[in-house]
Amino acid sequence: MEKSSREILSENNISITNPRIIVLEQLLKYKKPISVEDLQDNLKGQVATSTLYRVLNDLKKINVISEFITPENTTMIELSLHEDEHHHHLFCKSCGDVIDIELSLGFEQKLSSEIKSIEKNSFFIIEDHGLELFGRCSECRDSF
Amino acid sequence: MEKSSREILSENNISITNPRIIVLEQLLKYKKPISVEDLQDNLKGQVATSTLYRVLNDLKKINVISEFITPENTTMIELSLHEDEHHHHLFCKSCGDVIDIELSLGFEQKLSSEIKSIEKNSFFIIEDHGLELFGRCSECRDSF
DNA sequence: TAAATAATGAGAATAATTCTCATTATTTAT
DNA sequence: ATAAATAATGAGAATTATTCTCATTATTTA
Numbered sequence: 001m002e003k004s005s006r007e008i009l010s011e012n013n014i015s016i017t018n019p020r021i022i023v024l025e026q027l028l029k030y031k032k033p034i035s036v037e038d039l040q041d042n043l044k045g046q047v048a049t050s051t052l053y054r055v056l057n058d059l060k061k062i063n064v065i066s067e068f069i070t071p072e073n074t075t076m077i078e079l080s081l082h083e084d085e086h087h088h089h090l091f092c093k094s095c096g097d098v099i100d101i102e103l104s105l106g107f108e109q110k111l112s113s114e115i116k117s118i119e120k121n122s123f124f125i126i127e128d129h130g131l132e133l134f135g136r137c138s139e140c141r142d143s144f
Numbered sequence: 145m146e147k148s149s150r151e152i153l154s155e156n157n158i159s160i161t162n163p164r165i166i167v168l169e170q171l172l173k174y175k176k177p178i179s180v181e182d183l184q185d186n187l188k189g190q191v192a193t194s195t196l197y198r199v200l201n202d203l204k205k206i207n208v209i210s211e212f213i214t215p216e217n218t219t220m221i222e223l224s225l226h227e228d229e230h231h232h233h234l235f236c237k238s239c240g241d242v243i244d245i246e247l248s249l250g251f252e253q254k255l256s257s258e259i260k261s262i263e264k265n266s267f268f269i270i271e272d273h274g275l276e277l278f279g280r281c282s283e284c285r286d287s288f
Numbered sequence: 289t290a291a292a293t294a295a296t297g298a299g300a301a302t303a304a305t306t307c308t309c310a311t312t313a314t315t316t317a318t
Numbered sequence: 319a320t321a322a323a324t325a326a327t328g329a330g331a332a333t334t335a336t337t338c339t340c341a342t343t344a345t346t347t348a
Contacts, residue, residue, distance in 0.1 A: 015314055017326060036304085048328045053305060058326095069213050075304085090268055101266065107258045114251045115277065122245065124234055126279035133259065135270035159345055161295060180335085192297045197336060202295095219335085 003081065012062040019047045023055045027065065033078040033089070033098045071134065072096055088131040094140035103131065147225065156206040163191045167199045171209065177222040177233070177242045215278065216240055232275040238284035247275065 005024035009016045026042055027034070040052060047055070056077060059065045066080045070091055076098060086108075087100045103111070111129065119126050135141075149168035153160045170186055171178070184196060191199070200221060203209040210224045214235055220242060230252075231244045247255070255273065263270050279285075 015325065017313070019327070050306080050329075051327055054326080057306095069217065073213065090262070090266060090270070092268065093271070099266065099268075101262055103258060104261070107254065110251065110254055114247060117248070118234070118245055118277065119279075122234060122243065123282035124236065124243075124277075124279045125285045126234070126277050127237070128278040130276045130278075132274045132276065133262065133268075133270050134272040134274075135263075135268045138267035141269045159294065161344070163296070194298075194337080195296055198295080201337095 008064055008081070012064065014058060014062060019051045019055050020058065022046050023052065023059070024064075027077065027079045031079075032100065033068075033076040036075045036077060039077060070096060070098060088133070090133040090135065092137040092140055093134055094136050094143075097137050097139075099137075101133070152208055152225070156208065158202060158206060163195045163199050164202065166190050167196065167203070168208075171221065171223045175223075176244065177212070177220040179218045179220055181218070183221060214240060214242060232277070234277040234279065236281040236284055237278055238280050238287075241281050241283075243281075245277070 003011075005021045005028065006016055008024060009020055014020070022043060023039070026039060036052075036056070040049065043052065056065065056067075060067060063080060065077050068076050068078075068089065070076060071093070074096065078100075087102050090099050090101050092098075111131075115126050115129060118124075147155075149165045149172065150160055152168060153164055158164075166187060167183070170183060180196075180200070184193065187196065200209065200211075204211060207224065209221050212220050212222075212233065214220060215237070218240065222244075231246050234243050234245050236242075255275075259270050259273060262268075
């Protein structure tokens, strides 16, 4: 069962305000990564631009959303409610669509050991990773 | 032996100008990814800002450089002279340093087959990929 | 070497994001 | 339930990175 946006806010001890609820509801409804621009359009008249950015920063701070940037330099927002939801992104070069993907368990394990050997050679401590895939979605692959 | 910046420009049939040579020399000297900001600082007084951006776009068009964005949203530039130089990036979360890394041949092969299975499930055609690693460099790991 | 073409520099324009500050909403303590 | 204290909002100004404009200068072509 989905958490309500009010619950999400109160669990994180930040005050429950209209703009925060509206933004969260929109993200809960959308269910996939969305650009700030599209968010803004969808919420036009409901949340001021400065407030939208502030709310996004607030939600980032409490790890309720995460942000990433597409190859076309568009800032994307997505919910990250479930801590265990490790995933990656697949980008369509034509239409800019982004979808979440998961790697097989076996492959993630192989990746972990590859990373361990990179740690040794680079003298970095590696804490996180992300695989980005670039291609064309089913819509765009034909018209190409 | 390294190609000279003049050679690079003439091979690509674009005119040989001072700003283009200066930017290329700087990148050839620097040898690792550099932020546009640092480039700008290093070339202060030699290349106008608007020209710098134009030159970078020109060099991107002929595939002599490539561009990517760090988690902190900094635009980075790097030479990509050797077509075969497939590599990935390792970011330091503390100081923002970026280094190039290569994956073992065996692992790149495993990655390719993982990608094939993702292609099937997602109905995307996948043309390219990049692995991003995030951590702390040898300098920063201690002071943490 | 002259004419044609292309690139440059300076600063204006644009876009995305952050900041300021007076007003309004939310929370806390009674 | 209410008043006082705290925090968030909205509007627009400020900031930053990047692109655009256009008159001048350099490069290439013939």
